[in-house]
Amino acid sequence: MRERPGDNGTVPTAKKKPNVSPSPERRRELLDTAAEVFAAQGYNATTVRKIADAAGMLAGSLYYHFDSKESMLDEILATFLDELWTGYDTVLAAGLGPRETIEALVTESFREIDRHRAAVAIYQKEARTLATQPRFGYLADSQTKFEAAWLGTLERGVADGVFRADLDIRLTYRFIRDTVWVAVSWYRPGGQHSPEEIARQYLSMVLDGVAVRT
Amino acid sequence: MRERPGDNGTVPTAKKKPNVSPSPERRRELLDTAAEVFAAQGYNATTVRKIADAAGMLAGSLYYHFDSKESMLDEILATFLDELWTGYDTVLAAGLGPRETIEALVTESFREIDRHRAAVAIYQKEARTLATQPRFGYLADSQTKFEAAWLGTLERGVADGVFRADLDIRLTYRFIRDTVWVAVSWYRPGGQHSPEEIARQYLSMVLDGVAVRT
DNA sequence: TAACCTACCAAACACTTGTTAGGGAAGCTT
DNA sequence: AAGCTTCCCTAACAAGTGTTTGGTAGGTTA
Numbered sequence: 355m356r357e358r359p360g361d362n363g364t365v366p367t368a369k370k371k372p373n374v375s376p377s378p379e380r381r382r383e384l385l386d387t388a389a390e391v392f393a394a395q396g397y398n399a400t401t402v403r404k405i406a407d408a409a410g411m412l413a414g415s416l417y418y419h420f421d422s423k424e425s426m427l428d429e430i431l432a433t434f435l436d437e438l439w440t441g442y443d444t445v446l447a448a449g450l451g452p453r454e455t456i457e458a459l460v461t462e463s464f465r466e467i468d469r470h471r472a473a474v475a476i477y478q479k480e481a482r483t484l485a486t487q488p489r490f491g492y493l494a495d496s497q498t499k500f501e502a503a504w505l506g507t508l509e510r511g512v513a514d515g516v517f518r519a520d521l522d523i524r525l526t527y528r529f530i531r532d533t534v535w536v537a538v539s540w541y542r543p544g545g546q547h548s549p550e551e552i553a554r555q556y557l558s559m560v561l562d563g564v565a566v567r568t
Numbered sequence: 569m570r571e572r573p574g575d576n577g578t579v580p581t582a583k584k585k586p587n588v589s590p591s592p593e594r595r596r597e598l599l600d601t602a603a604e605v606f607a608a609q610g611y612n613a614t615t616v617r618k619i620a621d622a623a624g625m626l627a628g629s630l631y632y633h634f635d636s637k638e639s640m641l642d643e644i645l646a647t648f649l650d651e652l653w654t655g656y657d658t659v660l661a662a663g664l665g666p667r668e669t670i671e672a673l674v675t676e677s678f679r680e681i682d683r684h685r686a687a688v689a690i691y692q693k694e695a696r697t698l699a700t701q702p703r704f705g706y707l708a709d710s711q712t713k714f715e716a717a718w719l720g721t722l723e724r725g726v727a728d729g730v731f732r733a734d735l736d737i738r739l740t741y742r743f744i745r746d747t748v749w750v751a752v753s754w755y756r757p758g759g760q761h762s763p764e765e766i767a768r769q770y771l772s773m774v775l776d777g778v779a780v781r782t
Numbered sequence: 783t784a785a786c787c788t789a790c791c792a793a794a795c796a797c798t799t800g801t802t803a804g805g806g807a808a809g810c811t812t
Numbered sequence: 813a814a815g816c817t818t819c820c821c822t823a824a825c826a827a828g829t830g831t832t833t834g835g836t837a838g839g840t841t842a
Contacts, residue, residue, distance in 0.1 A: 376818075395697065398612040402800060414802075415820050424798065453779070479693060482753070483609065517778055522761075525769055526778055528754055529747060536746040538698070547736070555739055563777035564731055564740055565667065590789075616830060628831075629790050637830065 376419045381429075384409055389430045393524035397427055397480050408542055427476070428489065435496050436474035438466050446503055452511030453561075456530070459504070460557055463534045464549035467541055474538045504531060530560055590633045595643075598623055598633055603644045603686035611641055611694050641690070642703065648687035649710050651679050660717055666725030667775070670744070673718070674771055677748045678763035681755055688752045718745060744774055 387408045391400050402423050403413045418424050443457040465475050477493075484490040485497065505527050511517035517526075533556065541552070601622045605614050616637050620627045659672040676702050681688050691707075698704040719741050724752065725731035731740075747770060755766070 380819085396610065396612060396693075398610055401798080401800090404692070411819090412821060413800080414822080417801065418819060421580065428727060479610075483613075517779055518780055521773065521778065522769060523751065525761075525766070528751075529773055529777075531769065532750040532753070533743060533747045536750050537742070539746070547739075552739070556743065559740065559743055559777070560683055561773070561777045561779040563773070563774040563775045564735065564744070566730055566732055567781070594789080615828080617828090625789090626791060628792080628833090631831065632789060 362420070368461070381419050384391065384416070385426060385430055385433075386472075388426050389476065392430070393472040397476065407525035424489070427480075427484075429482075429483075430473050431477060431490070431493065434466075434477065435492070436471045437470065438501075439496070441466065442500075442503065443553050447492060451516070452514055453516050455507045455563075456511070457553075457557055459507070460530070460534055460560075461550060461553040464553040464556075468536050468543050468549040471541065471543060474535065478535060478538060500531075501527065533560065571733045595633050597632060598630070599640060599644055599647075600686075602640045603690065605687035605722060606641065606644070607686040611690065638703070641694075641698075644687050645691060645695075645698075645707065646706070648680075648684045648691065649706070651684065653710070653713075654680060655680065656714075656717065665730070666721050666728055667730050670775075671767075671771055672724070672727055673721070674744070674774075675764060675767040678751070678767040678770075681749070682757055682763040685755065685757060688749065692749060710771050714745075715741065 359555070384405075388405045391405050391408050401413075402416055405423075405426075406413045406416055409416075416426075420429075441462045442459065445455065445462055447456075448458070450458060481493050481497075485493040492497050505523065508517060508523055508527055508530075512523065523526065537556075547555075598619075602619045605619050605622050615627075617627045619637075619640075620630055623630075630640075634643075635676055648779070655676045656673065659669065659676055662669075662672070664672060695707050695711075699707040719737065722731060722737055722741055722744075726733050726737065751766065751770075761769075
């Protein structure tokens, strides 16, 4: 999935690895705090000095662990997408029916929001602009694969007669996709509802509607 | 609705009005192009030079028409919210039933997305962060009023037995609100569907669900 | 013709940005 | 004790930021 352009670039100067060998644990810690700041303020509005502040160090010190501000963002998003697709692929390989597949995908999505709240928030805000950049081409790849999985499942459901045939299926896809992922804008881990409970209610609304049956 | 802090600020230096008297039509033109750039790149990632480029002039020339980059954003959002509430208030004053009110609000929302695509996109991306700033306090006010209108209508619908009583009503509110407004991320005016047609399909999904009734 | 107004340009300003270079303190290894 | 590694700091850099100041071409008014 992840096509790493890495050092293949047209840029003559090879991209530097950090001078020495920082510990992966510390990297993770710093990436987590960076992700929080990115999510709260937006990537562009976040200065490396703010990240350093949140981490209790000075701006320049971050460059012992990372090549650049952009590579922090890169690693945050790539890690999230890797884990997301691990979950999705498991669901898609399970050979469930269309309705059960949708239910499992939605539930899995809310679990990802629960586990990677900051990364999902960043993704939501920045993905569209980033996807055009070569370095973040894997975002576009992911979106394509994502759309294929959901649209395919919906089409299968319409063919099987479990989903309504009178709706624009592309509209339905965007509808479900968006309703799930925008939840990250208000969801806070450890809140009233568990991810599974939220998924259950969302699915109930999406599948059966909010109106009383007459 | 709009509490204009204006020049009352604690800041000692009085905020300057533009030196002379630029034409309101030209202001509108420039605000429209500025809104497009803000929507496409994000407010923080947008430099005044990019706006000036898009408008075919130099950066400094913008300051003949506007006090600052921030005041452009302010005027864009304030104008949008004013028109939004004109529409909403008309709907809310019509004395419709709960279901008809929701239908009218959703339809009106898609019309606003159609008319103010750029402003809505900016609002979606930046409102949360901006609302904390005193200058943009009216954003928070609007959100409060917004929530009251929708939640009230939903509660009335549950009481009247037209909406399901087994759902978390706050979750339902966020669900409907988000499904409507995120549409701005993919909606393009002049596309396949009119705002009314999109509203019709969205309402069909939200109210009746995407699953086939058994 | 002279005065004036509108809408822009040219050039600079102070500041913030991401990033780099050199160094040093602590801990571990030999 | 000497050397090495890890992790951070100090101090600066060039580029880019929003904004200001003074000027000026062209039209309108007197």
